Amino acid sequence: MARERHNLILDDMAVELGLSKSTVSRAISGNGRVSDETRRRVLEYAERHGFSPNSIASSLARSQTNNIGIVIPTEAFYSEIPFFHECLMGVCEAASQRHYDVLITPIGEDDISVLKRIVSQRKVDGVLLTRSLVVDYPADYLKTARIPFVTIGSSIDPDIIQVDTDTADACKTLTGHILETKNVRLALILGPLEYIVNRNRLEGFTAALAAAGLERSDVTVITGVSGGKNVRSACRSALEAGADYLLCGDDFICAKTVEELREDDCGNIRVSSFYNSDILRNLPFVEHVISVDVRAYGIASGNLLIDLIENKPIQKKTYIPHTILHYSN
Amino acid sequence: MARERHNLILDDMAVELGLSKSTVSRAISGNGRVSDETRRRVLEYAERHGFSPNSIASSLARSQTNNIGIVIPTEAFYSEIPFFHECLMGVCEAASQRHYDVLITPIGEDDISVLKRIVSQRKVDGVLLTRSLVVDYPADYLKTARIPFVTIGSSIDPDIIQVDTDTADACKTLTGHILETKNVRLALILGPLEYIVNRNRLEGFTAALAAAGLERSDVTVITGVSGGKNVRSACRSALEAGADYLLCGDDFICAKTVEELREDDCGNIRVSSFYNSDILRNLPFVEHVISVDVRAYGIASGNLLIDLIENKPIQKKTYIPHTILHYSN
DNA sequence: GTGAAAGCGCTAACAG
DNA sequence: CTGTTAGCGCTTTCAC
Numbered sequence: 215m216a217r218e219r220h221n222l223i224l225d226d227m228a229v230e231l232g233l234s235k236s237t238v239s240r241a242i243s244g245n246g247r248v249s250d251e252t253r254r255r256v257l258e259y260a261e262r263h264g265f266s267p268n269s270i271a272s273s274l275a276r277s278q279t280n281n282i283g284i285v286i287p288t289e290a291f292y293s294e295i296p297f298f299h300e301c302l303m304g305v306c307e308a309a310s311q312r313h314y315d316v317l318i319t320p321i322g323e324d325d326i327s328v329l330k331r332i333v334s335q336r337k338v339d340g341v342l343l344t345r346s347l348v349v350d351y352p353a354d355y356l357k358t359a360r361i362p363f364v365t366i367g368s369s370i371d372p373d374i375i376q377v378d379t380d381t382a383d384a385c386k387t388l389t390g391h392i393l394e395t396k397n398v399r400l401a402l403i404l405g406p407l408e409y410i411v412n413r414n415r416l417e418g419f420t421a422a423l424a425a426a427g428l429e430r431s432d433v434t435v436i437t438g439v440s441g442g443k444n445v446r447s448a449c450r451s452a453l454e455a456g457a458d459y460l461l462c463g464d465d466f467i468c469a470k471t472v473e474e475l476r477e478d479d480c481g482n483i484r485v486s487s488f489y490n491s492d493i494l495r496n497l498p499f500v501e502h503v504i505s506v507d508v509r510a511y512g513i514a515s516g517n518l519l520i521d522l523i524e525n526k527p528i529q530k531k532t533y534i535p536h537t538i539l540h541y542s543n
Numbered sequence: 544m545a546r547e548r549h550n551l552i553l554d555d556m557a558v559e560l561g562l563s564k565s566t567v568s569r570a571i572s573g574n575g576r577v578s579d580e581t582r583r584r585v586l587e588y589a590e591r592h593g594f595s596p597n598s599i600a601s602s603l604a605r606s607q608t609n610n611i612g613i614v615i616p617t618e619a620f621y622s623e624i625p626f627f628h629e630c631l632m633g634v635c636e637a638a639s640q641r642h643y644d645v646l647i648t649p650i651g652e653d654d655i656s657v658l659k660r661i662v663s664q665r666k667v668d669g670v671l672l673t674r675s676l677v678v679d680y681p682a683d684y685l686k687t688a689r690i691p692f693v694t695i696g697s698s699i700d701p702d703i704i705q706v707d708t709d710t711a712d713a714c715k716t717l718t719g720h721i722l723e724t725k726n727v728r729l730a731l732i733l734g735p736l737e738y739i740v741n742r743n744r745l746e747g748f749t750a751a752l753a754a755a756g757l758e759r760s761d762v763t764v765i766t767g768v769s770g771g772k773n774v775r776s777a778c779r780s781a782l783e784a785g786a787d788y789l790l791c792g793d794d795f796i797c798a799k800t801v802e803e804l805r806e807d808d809c810g811n812i813r814v815s816s817f818y819n820s821d822i823l824r825n826l827p828f829v830e831h832v833i834s835v836d837v838r839a840y841g842i843a844s845g846n847l848l849i850d851l852i853e854n855k856p857i858q859k860k861t862y863i864p865h866t867i868l869h870y871s872n
Numbered sequence: 873g874t875g876a877a878a879g880c881g882c883t884a885a886c887a888g
Numbered sequence: 889c890t891g892t893t894a895g896c897g898c899t900t901t902c903a904c
Contacts, residue, residue, distance in 0.1 A: 223881060234891045239883065246884085247889055266663035270602045271881030274896045279599060281646070281666075288632055292625065292821050299624045303617055306649045310657050315666060317610070318645040320635045328639050334595035337610075337644060473825060492621050493822070496802060552897060563875045568899060575900085576873055600897035603880045 222265045231259060242267060282309060282519055283319040283338040285329060285352055287345065293466035296491050297508055298344060301366060304512020305342060312520050314339075326352050333359050340523045342366060342515055345409070362522040366515045368410045375522060377515045377532040381411055384504045384536045385418025385488050386425070391502070391538070392459060392486060393426040401434035401457030403448045403467050412437070415463055415488050439463070445470035458482065464489040465503070472497045490539060506536045551594045560588060571596060611638060611848055612648040612667040614658060614681055616674065622795035625820050626837055627673060630695060633841020634671060641849050643668075655681050662688050669852045671695060671844055674738070691851040695844045697739045704851060706844045706861040710740055713833045713865045714747025714817050715754070720831070720867070721788060721815060722755040730763035730786030732777045732796050741766070744792055744817050768792070774799035787811065793818040794832070801826045819868060826870075835865045 224242070228235045233252065240246035241256035242265070248256075259265075273279045284305055286298055302316070309316050317338055319329050329352055332338055340362035343352055353374060356363040368378045392398060402419055405412045416437065423430065434455040436448045449471045452460055460475075460483060462468035468487035475483055476498065483499060490503035514532055521528045553571070557564045562581065569575035570585035571594075577585075588594070602608045613634055615627055631645070638645050646667055648658050658681055661667055669691035672681055682703060685692040697707045721727060731748055734741045745766070752759065763784040765777045778800045781789055789804075789812060791797035797816035804812055805827065812828060819832035840863055850857045 225881080235881090236883075236892080237890055239881095240890090243883085249889060252889080264663075266660075266665075268603075268881055269664035269666050270599060270608060271896090272883075273599045274597075274603050274898090275881080275883040277896070286632075288635075290628075295625050295628045296621065299619075299628050302647065303615075303649065306617075306647055310649065315661060316647040318631065318635055318647060320632065320639065331595075332644060334593075335598035337598050554897080564898080565876080565900075566874055568897095569874090572899080578873055581873080597897055600880090601899075603882090604897080604899040606880070 221268075222260075222263050223268070227256065227259060227263075227265060231255060279337060279339050280314050281317050281338045282314055282516070282523075283317045283329070283332050283341040285319045285321055285341060285343050288320045288322050291466055293464070293469065293491060293493060296493075300508035301344060301512040304509035304514075305516040306512075307509075308513045308516030308520070312517070314516075314520060321352060326355060330355065333361055340364075340519045342519055345411075362519060364515050364519040364522065366511050368414060370410060372530065375518060375528060375530055377511060377518060377534060379504075379506045379534050379536045381414035381488075382418035382421065384538070385415045386422045387418075388486060388488065388502055388504055388538055389419050389422035389461065390425060392461070393422060393428070395459075398459040399433075399457045400459050400461060401452035401455065402436065402461045402463070403439055403445065403452060403471065404435070404437040404463035405440055405467065406438050412463060419461070433457075439467060442470050446474045449474045453478075453480065453483070458484070460485045462487045465491040465494050468500065468503075469493050469497065472499050475499055494541075500541050503539050503541065504536050505539045506534055510534050550597075551589075551592050552597070556585065556588055556592075556594060560584060608666060608668050609643045610646050610667045611643055611845070611852075612646045612658070612661050612670040614648045614650055614670060614672050617649045617651050620795055622793070622798065622820060622822060625822075629837035630673060630841040630844075633838035633843075634845040635841075636838075637842045637845030637849070641846070643845075643849060650681060655684060659684065662690055669693075669848045671848055674740075691848060693844050693848045693851065695840050697743060699739060701859070704847060704857060704859055706840060706847060706863060708833075708835045708863050708865045710743035710817075711747035711750065713867070714744045715751045716747075717815060717817065717831055717833055717867055718748050718751035718790065719754060721790070722751060722757070724788075727788040728762075728786045729788050729790060730781035730784065731765065731790045731792070732768055732774065732781060732800065733764070733766045733792035734769055734796065735767050741792060748790070762786075768796060771799050775803045778803045782807075782809065782812070787813070789814045791816045794820040794823050797829065797832075798822050798826065801828050804828055823870075829870050832868050832870065833865050834868045835863055839863050 224235050224238050228238045237248060237252060238256050241248045241253045242260060284302060290298060306316050317332065319332055321329050341356055343363060343365040345367050353369065364375045366377055369376050404416060407413055434452050434457050436451060439445055439448045445467050460471055462471050462485060465487055468485060471485055484501050485499040486502040487494060488504055490505040494500055494503055511534055514534060518528055518532060553564050553567050557567045566577060566581060567585055570577045570582045571589060613631060619627060635645050648661055650658050670685055672692060672694040674696050682698060693704045695706055698705050733745060736742055763781050763786050765780060768774055768777045774796050789800055791800050791814060794816055797814060800814060813830050814828040815831040816823060817833050819834040823829055823832055843861055843863060847857055847861060
């Protein structure tokens with residue numbers, strides 16, 4: 215009698231249609247053989263009565279959640295927000311096309327408890343890591359937990375599946391391009407070398423110097439720069455060292471550098487950035503930036519992770535193309 | 544023999560400890576009476592052997608996922624990204640404190656299929672809506688689906704649980720403040736009135752005019768402005784109409800307005816914005832902005848939604864305080 | 873305070 | 889091609 219349940223379930227449909235639960239299940243899920251006629255009947259009934267399978271029950275039976283976790287650092291700089299957001303949207307796009315959903319997994323600088331909980335409670339089938347450190351606790355944890363994961367951004371660990379731009383190559387190209395201008399006095403202002411990406415940037419930069427027959431000592435290199443204040447002082451040091459072309463490690467550094475230049479009325483200085491985001495648009499001084507389609511990162515890494523989860527063949531390293539933008543301010 | 548399973552489950556622990564599954568369950572979950580001694584033994588065993596309950600099985604048994612969905616429009620303007628991100632981080636913070644996780648629910652302008660899927664498959668216990676339209680398909684759907692939801696931003700539907708700033712009041716205060724300056728020739732450049740928030744802004748603006756003894760016809764009001772191009776032309780119209788003080792509906796409009804002013808070298812124009820985001824920082828012309836703690840939106844709405852899910856008493860409307868920032872550029 | 877047993881709703885052998 | 893039968897791992901009455 216008084217069924218308290220409002221949702222149609224497989225059993226109900228089986229009874230109504232005079233079929234067994236399993237046949238109905240097969241018709242709905244599309245797995246297993248069902249006669250065309252039966253399938254039609256089931257699907258039609260399901261459609262008319264608004265049947266929707268309970269994903270939790272399905273997950274329990276299949277030991278698969280169809281969720282992926284995306285790790286997002288809670289203390290991202292303002293300038294990094296567009297990166298995570300675009301990336302997230304790309305991941306969602308890939309996931310939703312392949313019938314997965316995306317669970318946010320916030321982590322603090324030294325606190326990966328949420329990640330641990332989500333993984334150990336088996337709320338996700340795999341994890342996407344954004345941004346990699348040289349010492350990478352999240353990655354280490356995921357390895358021991360034996361759960362599929364992919365990193366966005368390069369890792370030094372060759373076993374890890376990663377998707378990234380060929381940062382070193384991009385930086386080498388851009389730097390080389392600038393060095394073609396005779397008599398530039400170049401300075402590089404780079405973020406912390408704890409981040410792999412900054413190591414790659416430095417590598418490309420150095421390679422370009424070598425290719426141009428220059429030494430590291432011919433230019434000013436300031437690394438470990440983070441936070442607005444540090445950028446300003448790094449910028450000043452570079453100028454004092456005689457630089458007239460500032461190469462910035464990322465868009466945040468670049469934006470802060472431009473602020474500094476603007477305040478000091480440095481008219482004849484030029485600037486380029488190893489990473490672009492919309493905050494650099496319409497900024498004075500800026501000549502070139504390396505631009506990548508961040509949404510593409512998300513789509514590629516999402517698909518890769520799902521391939522991994524579904525045991526499809528994958529390659530360890532996927533490169534996302536970059537372009538060098540020439541601004542004309 | 545050969546158990547393929549690697550994870551410890553309740554059954555295993557029950558056998559090992561010579562207890563029944565239910566006692567172990569009670570000890571782990573903390574629901575139901577268990578002697579202190581037994582609880583201690585179970586907890587200690589669980590801890591040592593790294594037991595973590597399977598949340599899917601638990602969800603199925605309890606008909607509760609401990610997930611909440613957060614709706615994010617895929618086509619958010621660049622300027623809106625910080626809003627969604629900050630908000631998301633706030634929601635995550637509240638959720639994780641209360642043992643919930645956050646599932647991203649992307650929706651397109653006219654495509655709420657992911658929302659429908661996530662809800663009908665029962666992957667979430669409730670949904671958070673960001674941004675409300677006058678015609679609000681997501682909200683309408685959620686109402687018919689009879690699933691708990693909360694909107695961030697105001698809705699015209701009084702039945703809907705909402706958290707918002709008192710936008711009208713904030714705009715009234717700011718406008719009133721500007722009107723104290725004698726002889727300002729004010730113009731308002733506002734976004735589309737399909738968004739409730741813009742209606743509230745207009746309301747506050749109008750109220751301030753009335754309080755100052757002015758008519759709508761004494762000022763220039765341009766509404767429905769969206770996209771960079773439209774802002775520029777709106778800005779030009781306003782100036783042609785003789786305005787010397789531009790009041791912008793949001794930070795995007797404000798940023799574009801400043802660009803326009805800068806290009807046209809309009810030295811003596813002043814600008815204020817009804818919404819602040821970091822993109823306005825350090826911009827010339829800008830005097831005042833209304834600032835809200837967006838993370839607080841996330842925390843408040845997350846907690847509210849969870850209260851709703853857990854049948855705790857809640858209030859329909861929660862106001863998040865705002866402040867008016869005075870820039871000195 | 874503890875145990876037995878019946879689910880939660882779906883899937884997946886295994887028979888037929 | 890379809891039905892039967894066990895689960896998936898945890899929760900929750902209901903007895904004792």
